[in-house]
Amino acid sequence: MPLKLDLCTEADMPRAFEIISLAFGHIHAYVEAVWPEHDTPSGRAAGAERLLIAKQTQPWTHLCKVTDTDTGEMVGFAKWDVYDGVVPEVPTSMPEKYYKDDDAKKYAEYIWGEFTRRRWESVRESGGNLVSLDITSVDPKHHRRGAGSLFMQYGTAIADKLGVEAVVEASRMGRYLYENFGFQILEDVLIPNPPKQQGQQEQFIHWMRRPARSYVASNEPAN
Numbered sequence: 001m002p003l004k005l006d007l008c009t010e011a012d013m014p015r016a017f018e019i020i021s022l023a024f025g026h027i028h029a030y031v032e033a034v035w036p037e038h039d040t041p042s043g044r045a046a047g048a049e050r051l052l053i054a055k056q057t058q059p060w061t062h063l064c065k066v067t068d069t070d071t072g073e074m075v076g077f078a079k080w081d082v083y084d085g086v087v088p089e090v091p092t093s094m095p096e097k098y099y100k101d102d103d104a105k106k107y108a109e110y111i112w113g114e115f116t117r118r119r120w121e122s123v124r125e126s127g128g129n130l131v132s133l134d135i136t137s138v139d140p141k142h143h144r145r146g147a148g149s150l151f152m153q154y155g156t157a158i159a160d161k162l163g164v165e166a167v168v169e170a171s172r173m174g175r176y177l178y179e180n181f182g183f184q185i186l187e188d189v190l191i192p193n194p195p196k197q198q199g200q201q202e203q204f205i206h207w208m209r210r211p212a213r214s215y216v217a218s219n220e221p222a223n
C-alpha cells in the first residue's frame with residue numbers, strides 16, 4: 001500500500017489546508033465559522049497561514065501528512081497535540097483580519113470555545129498529560145485507503161508511549177475510525193447557536209476519549 005506518514009514542512013501548509021477544506025466541505029458549522037470562505041483562494045491562503053502560525057508557535061503540535069508514494073501527492077493531513085506536561089494558555093480571541101466583521105469574529109470565537117471546551121478541561125485536569133486529536137482530514141478522492149488509520153496509529157502510539165489518555169471532538173464520519181483505535185463516546189453534543197445565528201446549521205460532536213494504556217514495545221514480552 002503506497003501510503004506513508006511524515007511530519008509536515010512549512011511548504012506543506014497550503015495543501016494541508018486545501019485538504020481540510022475539501023474533506024470537511026460545507027456541512028460543519030464550526031469549519032464554516034472559524035475558517036470563513038475556506039473554499040476560495042483568499043480563504044485557503046488564510047487557512048494555510050493560520051496552520052503555519054500554529055506550527056511555528058505551538059511546540060506541542062504535530063502536523064502530519066500522508067503521501068501517496070506512487071504519485072507524490074499529499075492525500076491527508078492531521079494535527080495531533082501532544083501536551084507532554086504543558087498546560088497552554090487557552091486563546092479566547094481570534095485575529096480580526098480573518099473575519100469580515102465583528103459578528104463573524106464573535107461567532108467564530110463562540111463556536112471554537114464551545115467546540116474545544118471539554119478538551120481544555122481535560123488538558124487542565126490531567127496537568128497536560130494528554131494527547132488531543134485536533135484535526136483529521138483526508139482528501140475525499142482518497143477516502144478508505146488507510147490514510148486516516150495511519151494518522152491514528154501515529155497519535156495513539158505516542159499516547160501509549162507516554163501512558164496518557166487521548167481525546168477528540170469527533171464528527172459523525174470520524175467516529176468509526178476512532179472507535180477502531182479504542183476511543184469511546186463520552187457525550188454527544190449539539191452546540192446551540194447564539195441568537196444572531198438562529199436558523200443556521202448547528203455543530204454536532206461526539207466527545208470521545210481513549211483511556212490511557214501502558215506501553216509495550218513490540219520487541220518486549222507483554223508481561
Ligand SMILES: CC(C)(COP(=O)(O)OP(=O)(O)OC[C@H]1O[C@@H](n2cnc3c(N)ncnc32)[C@H](O)[C@@H]1OP(=O)(O)O)[C@@H](O)C(=O)NCCC(=O)NCCS
Pocket residue numbers: 023024135136137138139142143144145146147148149150168169170171172173174176177178180
Ligand atoms: C474520517 C476520515 C479522516 C477517514 O479517513 P480515511 O482515510 O478514509 O480512513 P481509513 O481508510 O483509514 O478508514 C479506516 C476505517 O475507519 C472506518 N471508517 C472510515 N471512514 C468511515 C466512514 N465514512 N463511515 C464508516 N466507517 C468509516 C472503517 O472501519 C474503515 O475501514 P474500512 O475502509 O476497511 O471499512 C475521512 O473520512 C475524512 O477526512 N472525513 C471528513 C473530515 C472529518 O470528518 N474528519 C474527522 C474529524 S473529527
